[in-house]
Amino acid sequence: MLVGDSEPVIDVRQVSKVYRLGSVSVQALRDVSLQVVAGEMLAIMGPSGSGKSTLMNIIGCLDRPTAGQYFLRGVDVSRLNDNQLARIRNKEIGFVFQNFNLLPRLTAVENVELPLIYAGVVSGRRQRAIAALEAVGLGHRVKHKPTELSGGERQRVAIARALVNEPTIILADEPTGNLDTRSGAEVMAIFQRLNEERGITIVFVTHDPDIACCTRRIVRIQDGRIVGDEPVSAERRRMSRVARGMMAEPQGA
Ligand SMILES: Nc1ncnc2c1ncn2[C@@H]1O[C@H](COP(=O)(O)OP(=O)(O)OP(=O)(O)O)[C@@H](O)[C@H]1O
Numbered sequence: 001m002l003v004g005d006s007e008p009v010i011d012v013r014q015v016s017k018v019y020r021l022g023s024v025s026v027q028a029l030r031d032v033s034l035q036v037v038a039g040e041m042l043a044i045m046g047p048s049g050s051g052k053s054t055l056m057n058i059i060g061c062l063d064r065p066t067a068g069q070y071f072l073r074g075v076d077v078s079r080l081n082d083n084q085l086a087r088i089r090n091k092e093i094g095f096v097f098q099n100f101n102l103l104p105r106l107t108a109v110e111n112v113e114l115p116l117i118y119a120g121v122v123s124g125r126r127q128r129a130i131a132a133l134e135a136v137g138l139g140h141r142v143k144h145k146p147t148e149l150s151g152g153e154r155q156r157v158a159i160a161r162a163l164v165n166e167p168t169i170i171l172a173d174e175p176t177g178n179l180d181t182r183s184g185a186e187v188m189a190i191f192q193r194l195n196e197e198r199g200i201t202i203v204f205v206t207h208d209p210d211i212a213c214c215t216r217r218i219v220r221i222q223d224g225r226i227v228g229d230e231p232v233s234a235e236r237r238r239m240s241r242v243a244r245g246m247m248a249e250p251q252g253a
């Protein structure tokens, strides 16, 4: 990796975002600055409408700021054209969404292969897709279609799809929002493993304080501004329901 430890991979500098709808404008982000170094895992929290998805879309190169700058691994993204933006997005970033966004007619492995097709990879696609499914514990579900999978399994297919291009960053917008507690904990355990074992930088949005405490850092947004940015103590991390869920099932529960 070219980027040193202290060099931010995500460097958002005084970014504002205004959406214009006819004569009405909505200021979704106001002067937001956020630096994330390689290998970090952090949660973004905040009330509905506070600008979390807007910020994630800018970090993920799906949208551009109205003002301010965004450097992704040292590259000033605001200067790129749409093609260059798509290329850097494909190479550096894997996305995971709340509602999975899988194509219903395709099998798990076909869904996971899609980013490789978009990236123009010609050989070895199937093997790479299977390896990504195995990495999320779904080696036995490759031929299943989304409707033949549980919610947690669907989200794991979506994580495999995000992984298959070997991104340096995974962005997840409420990845556990549609999952029950147990499936949510499984998804978080996968994120933690990808972060610890592969050094992938992970940024995700959640409303659940216990899920947020699986990370080492929580950033809080309100009315389009960052109002908090704090480390999670090791003690708090250990105490989270998710961490406890990773251990043995409670007896007689
Ligand atoms: N495409 C758009 N056009 C106009 N306004 C938008 C657009 N997308 C978002 N907004 C507005 O910008 C503000 C921030 O929206 P955003 O989706 O970032 O919030 P959020 O924090 O992700 O909320 P939630 O928790 O409900 O997902 C809201 O007031 C929203 O109505």
Ligand SMILES: [Mg+2]
Residues within 6 Å of the ligand: 052, 053, 054, 173
């Ligand atoms: Mg949102």
